[in-house]
Amino acid sequence: MNILILGSGGREHSLAWAVLQNPKCDRLIVAPGNAGIAQIADCSSLDVENPAAVCEFAAENSIDFVIVGPEAPLAAGVVDMLRDAGFLAFGPTRDAAQLEASKTFTKEVCDAAGAPTAAWARFTDAATARAYIRERGAPIVVKADGLAAGKGVTVAMDVDAALAAIDDMFSGAFGAAGAEVVIEEFMGGEEASFFVLCDGETCLPIGTAQDHKRAFDGDAGPNTGGMGAYSPAPILTQALQDKAMAEIIEPTMAEMARRGAPYTGVLYAGLMIADGQPRLVEYNARFGDPECQVLMMRLGGQALDLMLACAEGRLSDAQVNWADDHAMTVVMAARGYPGAYDKGSVIKGLGELPETSSEMVFHAGTTAKDGAITATGGRVLNVTARGPDLQSARDLAYSMADRIDWPEGFFRKDIGWRALE
Numbered sequence: 001m002n003i004l005i006l007g008s009g010g011r012e013h014s015l016a017w018a019v020l021q022n023p024k025c026d027r028l029i030v031a032p033g034n035a036g037i038a039q040i041a042d043c044s045s046l047d048v049e050n051p052a053a054v055c056e057f058a059a060e061n062s063i064d065f066v067i068v069g070p071e072a073p074l075a076a077g078v079v080d081m082l083r084d085a086g087f088l089a090f091g092p093t094r095d096a097a098q099l100e101a102s103k104t105f106t107k108e109v110c111d112a113a114g115a116p117t118a119a120w121a122r123f124t125d126a127a128t129a130r131a132y133i134r135e136r137g138a139p140i141v142v143k144a145d146g147l148a149a150g151k152g153v154t155v156a157m158d159v160d161a162a163l164a165a166i167d168d169m170f171s172g173a174f175g176a177a178g179a180e181v182v183i184e185e186f187m188g189g190e191e192a193s194f195f196v197l198c199d200g201e202t203c204l205p206i207g208t209a210q211d212h213k214r215a216f217d218g219d220a221g222p223n224t225g226g227m228g229a230y231s232p233a234p235i236l237t238q239a240l241q242d243k244a245m246a247e248i249i250e251p252t253m254a255e256m257a258r259r260g261a262p263y264t265g266v267l268y269a270g271l272m273i274a275d276g277q278p279r280l281v282e283y284n285a286r287f288g289d290p291e292c293q294v295l296m297m298r299l300g301g302q303a304l305d306l307m308l309a310c311a312e313g314r315l316s317d318a319q320v321n322w323a324d325d326h327a328m329t330v331v332m333a334a335r336g337y338p339g340a341y342d343k344g345s346v347i348k349g350l351g352e353l354p355e356t357s358s359e360m361v362f363h364a365g366t367t368a369k370d371g372a373i374t375a376t377g378g379r380v381l382n383v384t385a386r387g388p389d390l391q392s393a394r395d396l397a398y399s400m401a402d403r404i405d406w407p408e409g410f411f412r413k414d415i416g417w418r419a420l421e
C-alpha cells in the first residue's frame with residue numbers, strides 16, 4: 001500500500017522507519033519530513049495543516065493510508081476531511097482531538113466520566129483568578145486553555161509565581177490559547193506516559209514511557225518538548241496499567257462516544273502516580289515526541305498493522321507481540337534550546353553509525369545541504385537504542401551519542417536516572 005505520514009520530527013522519522021519494516025508498505029511519502037527521513041522515504045513540501053491540500057495530495061499520489069504525527073493537522077481537521085473523501089486515516093477527528101486542544105474540554109469529560117484528575121476551576125478574567133489563587137495557596141498549577149506548544153503550563157511553587165502566570169496569560173502572551181485559564185490542584189508523585197490505541201470502541205495499550213522535560217541534568221533548567229525517553233516505564237506496572245485503563249481511559253472513551261465524538265487514533269495519557277493510584281495530568285491526541293521513538297523501536301514493523309487495525313476499527317482482533325526489551329532515546333539539541341539557538345551548524349559522524357533494528361539515530365530538526373547534514377531546529381537528533389535491559393539500551397545509546405561530532409549541540413547525560421536508580 002501507499003502510505004503518507006504527516007510531520008517532520010523525530011516522531012515521524014521513527015514512524016517512517018517502523019512502517020518501512022512492514023512488507024505491506026509499497027511506497028512511503030512523508031510531508032514535510034527532514035534530512036533523516038529523506039534517506040529512507042520520499043519527502044514532499046505539502047502544507048500539512050491545510051486539509052484540502054492534504055486530500056488533493058493523497059488523491060494525486062494514490063495514497064491508501066495517512067498517518068498524522070503532530071497535533072496541528074488534527075486540530076485543523078485533516079482527519080475529518082480525509083475520511084469524508086474516503087481515505088483511511090490514523091488519528092482523531094477535530095472534535096475528538098479537543099482532548100488535547102482544550103484543557104477545559106478535557107476536564108469536563110473527565111468529570112463526566114468520573115476519571116481521577118486534579119481538582120480544577122476555569123477563569124476568563126484575571127481578578128477572579130488572582131483571588132482564587134490567594135484563597136487556595138501554593139503549590140498550584142496555572143494552565144492556558146488552548147494549544148500553547150507545551151509552554152502554557154506553570155507549576156507554581158509559591159503564590160507570586162502563580163499570580164505572575166495569570167498576568168502573563170491574560171496579557172496575551174499565549175494569544176487565544178490564554179483567553180481562558182484553568183487553575184488546578186498540584187498533584188505530587190511520579191509522572192509516566194501511557195499509550196493506548198482506540199478505534200472508537202476498543203482500546204489497546206501499546207506501551208509505556210517516561211520523558212525528561214527539563215533541559216539539563218538533574219531535571220534542572222527550563223521545560224522543553226522532551227530531552228530523552230525510555231520504554232517501558234517501570235513505575236507503570238501491569239496492575240497500574242489495568243487500573244488506568246479501567247478508571248481513566250475506558251471511561252473517557254465511553255464519554256467521548258456518548259458525546260458523539262468517538263476517539264480514534266493513539267491516545268497519550270500523561271499520568272501522575274502517587275500511593276499506587278494513577279491520576280490523569282493531561283491527554284494528547286498523538287504520539288509523544290520523543291516517546292514515539294522508543295515505542296517504535298520496540299514495536300518495529302507491527303506498528304503499521306496496529307495503526308491499520310485502529311483506523312479500520314478492528315482493534316478487538318488486534319494484539320501486540322511484546323518482546324522483553326527496553327529502549328532509550330537521547331535527544332541532541334542545539335546549544336541554547338529551548339531558548340534562542342543558532343541554525344546551520346554541520347553535524348559529522350552520522351554516516352559511520354550502524355543502523356539496525358536496535359540502533360538508530362532519528363532526525364528531528366535537520367536539513368541536508370551540500371552533502372552535509374546541518375542542524376536547523378532546537379531538538380535535532382534522537383539517538384535511540386534497544387537492549388535486553390534498560391542499562392544496556394542506555395550504554396548503547398550513549399556510546400552512539402559520543403561518536404556524533406557536533407560541537408554546537410548538547411544532550412543530557414542522565415536519561416533514565418529514575419528507572420536505574
Ligand code: AMP
Pocket residue numbers: 118141143150153155184185186187188191270281282
Ligand atoms: P501538561 O501540558 O498539562 O502536561 O503540563 C505540563 C507538565 O506540567 C506536566 O507534564 C506535569 O509535569 C506538570 N503538571 C501539569 N498539571 C499538573 C498538576 N495538576 N500537578 C502537578 N504537575 C502538573
Ligand code: GLY
Pocket residue numbers: 211225226284287288289290291
Ligand atoms: N514529549 C512530550 C510530548 O510529546 O508532548
